Amino acid sequence: MSAWTRTAQLSFGRSLRQARRTPALALVFPVIPALAMVGIYAELLTSLGDLPGFPAPSYVDWMAAGAVTVVPMTGAAFSGMALAADIRGGYLERIRLLPVDPLAFLTGRVLADAVRMLPAVAAVLVVAAALGADYGAGLPGFLAVAAMISLWTIAYNALFLLIAVKTRSPEAVQAAFPIFAPLTFLSPVWFPRRLMPGWTERIADVNPVTAVATPIRDVLADGIAWQPVLTTVVVSVGVAAVLQAITARSLLRALRGT
Amino acid sequence: MTLAIEAHALTKTFPTATGDDVHALRGIDVEVPEGQIFGFLGRNGQGKSTTMRILTGLTLPTTGTARVAGLDVITQRRQVQRHIGATLQEVALDDLQTGREHLVLIGSLWGRSGSEATRRADELLEEFGLTDAASRLIRGYSGGMRRRLDLATSLLNEPRVLFLDEPTTGLDPQSRRSLWGRIRQLQSAGTTVYLTTQYLEEADEIAIIDGGTILACGSPDRLRTTYGTTRIEMRITDPARRERTRRELDDRAEIRGEWVRTEMADAAEAARLLGRLGGLGLEADELTVHTSSLEDVFLDLTGTGINGHAGQTAGVESPTEVAAA
């Protein structure tokens, strides 16, 4: 194993330990908005599913896929807060005294955060199933969803890591948490396009969340298919590449400048 | 004599948002031979940490050059860092790891195998008195325990040059003494130790920094004899004899109650004076002779106010506060 991979692996282990030791913030909190939406609105708005031409067997099916997409978005603040604390407290500076690449260390954290989302996603799927959601996906489909969610986590997290690097402030990261709400309401995460007013539909067309939520929904309903999986992969990798590259550059600059 | 640390004409200017830049260093020269314990002393905000951060490759100097372990800290930063260990002024640990996990992680990042890293971690935990706390989260450590864990971290790679910024902060007297024991032990194994601390009597050589430049440099004894004084205090109960003594000392004496006080440049001069007074029959009923401590020298050189530095001493006469600051 190369030194770079080993660094990433060690950082991965450390980040997961961190998450395990702050379960409320790292594991439970991210799943609450998604569960609330599924548990409350899927019940309240059951009749939506009876509208003629509703694009899913029932509203809870629609909700389940949306809620799964939201989990990484509500879990990202923890990633950013942990990184901001590492920078502000001087831990990363200490890492810089070691013969390791800080970017390998950052990579370990990013991957750990992707893994951290999976139990939360599973919890949402189980609760939705208990409320009547029916998944057409088999094991390959669920694995594909897990992979898509992981990539989506890496993409969306980058925004919070960037805020962390720029501000070094866990509070600033936390303050950015609510942006998941407009981003998801301006996409077909919660409601089908047809129920959205015209102008929001046009925003939804260019909203990257749409390009993740819709394919995840398709795979959950019908099992693995290349086109939706590729869409999510391309969009997530695209967003991740751009944002993570900016984050990495800012991090290196921040470490050099102090 | 090989130099472990050699810095020339280091300057560091921090730009600020308000436009008035902070000139933290204004031309620092430091030379530390291999195997020496070198102490950097200076008041708050005079550039000690900045100098150390430049020497450890954490901060770039604005101008000037520095070599550590024979390597350039700017162009060969990576190689330099293989040879050094450092604890910075602020302890930086990860609260959510146990002490052992922390040391094993950093040891592994240094390239040790898992079992090697664990063995070394346990050695250091033992040495720094943290064995009992090893499996507890760092979150629950006291300030001194954190400091000790941080010190242990800096020794993981068996550095050739060790940098310690205020390493005794927060340590109880036992830990402080044991740290000095460890530092001397490292020295006898050939390690160079560069440190800033307020307890400097034990360093081989000391530099006093003020306003971003070095005011004085030398062994503690040399600094004391060069910049210190010898103070004589005599209690003389007989008023006539006291008055004659005062006249004998011209205007160099100060009288307070029954006490006559004067200051001499060094011990030899003080001895001559006492001999002369004795010859004149001007003996004291009680006598104390006090040679400047390093702290006295430090206060003389850098001023006694708690603001500013030697050039701009504020008018607050409170040596104890300065010593504590």
Ligand SMILES: Nc1ncnc2c1ncn2[C@@H]1O[C@H](COP(=O)(O)OP(=O)(O)OP(=O)(O)O)[C@@H](O)[C@H]1O
């Ligand atoms: N990152 C920074 N940005 C701006 N100014 C800085 C920065 N770091 C240090 N300074 C300034 O540089 C000067 C020297 O600071 P430094 O930390 O080196 O002092 P010090 O001698 O270590 O003080 P102390 O005994 O309080 O630790 C101070 O005026 C400080 O405000």
Ligand SMILES: [Mg+2]
């Ligand atoms: Mg300092």
